[in-house]
Amino acid sequence: MVSVTFSAITLGLAALGSAHPSKRAIAGTPEYVFTLQAQGYPTLTLSATNSRTLSNLDFVFERPSVYSGTPAHLNETKLQFDLGDPDFPSGYGMYFQDIGDNYGITVPVTAIYAGGKDGFSIASDGTLGALTDAAFNHFFACNGTVNGEEILQLKWGVFKSNGENPARCVAATLHSFTPSA
């Protein structure tokens, strides 16, 4: 059993999407925060937020002055989010349904406790890569409703057959950076 030292900062579940998430150091594992790069949008940070489904999180984009983003690390090829709660040690893995080549469709990107997809990677330029199951699969930032709030939400989807973005969405690239501890 590998011993892992967690930081003493324990913020509890109320801290989801908080302005001061724990920067928990996991020995030898770099922690990343992600920002949105999308046409017509300023730099926004990616934060995990409680969803209506137990043990599921949704992802929203917020101004960095309000939310500094939810840190994550790669565990093999799973992208695991670190919520700063000792009861949930980095157990939430990024997940989305496979959507094949259904033009114009989008599905929410979520994080599932003790789960998540394989196939994530961080390119040398810091871009988050995900395993695609069809050409034209992409991350999108979409106007949506999360917990009753109109907000920009992270989705996964397929461009329309004419190459346009899906409805209410803009193609998104997630750029990682390492927050200073």
Ligand SMILES: *[C@@H]1O[C@H](CO)[C@@H](O)[C@H](O)[C@H]1NC(C)=O
């Ligand atoms: C990697 O994931 C496994 C299985 O979910 C977990 O037991 C382990 O603690 C994780 N390691 C890190 C460094 O997050």
Ligand SMILES: *[C@@H]1O[C@H](CO)[C@@H](O)[C@H](O)[C@H]1NC(C)=O
């Ligand atoms: C989201 O809604 C806002 C406000 O109506 C609008 O300005 C923006 O263009 C929409 N974004 C997308 C990606 O559809």
